Amino acid sequence: MLSIIAVMVENRAGVLSRVSNLFARRGFNISSLAVGETQNPEISRITLSLDVSAEELAQMVKQLYKLPDVLIVRNLTHERYCAREFVFFKVSCVASQRGEVINLINIFRGHIVDVSADSLTFEVSGAEEKIAALQQLLNEYGILELVRTGQIAIERGSSSFSAPLKEDSHTEEVSE
Amino acid sequence: MLSIIAVMVENRAGVLSRVSNLFARRGFNISSLAVGETQNPEISRITLSLDVSAEELAQMVKQLYKLPDVLIVRNLTHERYCAREFVFFKVSCVASQRGEVINLINIFRGHIVDVSADSLTFEVSGAEEKIAALQQLLNEYGILELVRTGQIAIERGSSSFSAPLKEDSHTEEVSE
Numbered sequence: 001m002l003s004i005i006a007v008m009v010e011n012r013a014g015v016l017s018r019v020s021n022l023f024a025r026r027g028f029n030i031s032s033l034a035v036g037e038t039q040n041p042e043i044s045r046i047t048l049s050l051d052v053s054a055e056e057l058a059q060m061v062k063q064l065y066k067l068p069d070v071l072i073v074r075n076l077t078h079e080r081y082c083a084r085e086f087v088f089f090k091v092s093c094v095a096s097q098r099g100e101v102i103n104l105i106n107i108f109r110g111h112i113v114d115v116s117a118d119s120l121t122f123e124v125s126g127a128e129e130k131i132a133a134l135q136q137l138l139n140e141y142g143i144l145e146l147v148r149t150g151q152i153a154i155e156r157g158s159s160s161f162s163a164p165l166k167e168d169s170h171t172e173e174v175s176e
Numbered sequence: 177m178l179s180i181i182a183v184m185v186e187n188r189a190g191v192l193s194r195v196s197n198l199f200a201r202r203g204f205n206i207s208s209l210a211v212g213e214t215q216n217p218e219i220s221r222i223t224l225s226l227d228v229s230a231e232e233l234a235q236m237v238k239q240l241y242k243l244p245d246v247l248i249v250r251n252l253t254h255e256r257y258c259a260r261e262f263v264f265f266k267v268s269c270v271a272s273q274r275g276e277v278i279n280l281i282n283i284f285r286g287h288i289v290d291v292s293a294d295s296l297t298f299e300v301s302g303a304e305e306k307i308a309a310l311q312q313l314l315n316e317y318g319i320l321e322l323v324r325t326g327q328i329a330i331e332r333g334s335s336s337f338s339a340p341l342k343e344d345s346h347t348e349e350v351s352e
Contacts, residue, residue, distance in 0.1 A: 013204070016206070017196040017197045020193040024190035024192075024194075034326055036261070036325060036326045038323070039311070086262030087212075119333070143215040146213075146215040147214070147329070148328070149261075150210055154264040154266060154289075154321060158266070158295035
């Protein structure tokens with residue numbers, strides 16, 4: 001089952017290494033990982049997509065909470081959430097093909113960031129399926145380079161990331 | 177000096193853990209990290225922003241090439257490149273404030289992905305400075321949640337990621 005989990009961690013050197021070691025040791029297949037600071041620069045958020053059973057995920061969450069840097073783990077898979085990844089495509093494209101490629105970029109709401117005599121580079125965001133569909137269409141022209149951020153996800157509605165996933169978590173959020 | 181480097185690695189379990197361990201062991205401060213598959217699903221690209229001296233960076237590149245999974249390391253800092261990060265903002269916003277917030281979102285070319293009675297959630301991409309400027313403006317309303325992907329970067333022009341950073345690299349790219 002493909003799950004998306006968000007892990008709030010203290011923004012310290014080595015925290016990503018400790019979290020990724022945990023997954024590596026168990027041989028878990030992380031399909032995507034993104035990490036960045038939150039609105040509080042002392043806290044980072046790691047978004048992980050991974051294909052594991054419900055039991056494995058529950059086990060993983062327990063292990064994550066044992067790491068001293070981990071504050072909150074949430075499984076977004078069962079929430080109403082919005083997930084996107086962000087991608088740069090550099091496509092082989094001579095002048096006579098530009099019209100066709102630009103049409104594709106517009107359909108997918110991308111933005112061109114660079115053009116040369118024989119290439120077009122653009123940015124686009126979307127759900128993984130959308131990016132996959134676009135990639136397939138661009139294969140016809142030749143993809144010179146593809147750079148992706150990994151998926152990030154946010155819950156819909158006004159709730160913010162405060163309630164821990166596990167009731168037995170050692171973390172308590174105090175609302176102001 | 178803030179440097180952006182791109183590391184092409186074999187897409188194997190544990191590779192991110194090995195790369196991040198390298199930085200953690202030396203206590204290097206990675207400000208941002210993004211990882212995703214490239215056009216070749218067997219190869220992933222890790223984009224790192226880090227604040228190190230030129231000597232430290234050269235040392236780091238040497239260490240990276242010693243990892244069996246690392247194929248190519250490129251320092252994009254001295255290239256003509258385009259860097260972006262992708263962000264979800266969830267902002268506290270009641271109906272009477274919506275017009276103001278939507279104006280801001282439009283100025284920064286964001287896209288709304290969710291709305292509730294007292295919040296607005298939107299996506300936006302841009303250079304780090306742009307995201308920082310927007311964050312400052314949104315602080316006035318109250319940022320409920322901020323999720324970022326970490327920076328990705330791509331070289332301008334039609335060249336693709338093939339030449340290694342170091343002449344003494346053990347990797348040779350064979351063009352077809």
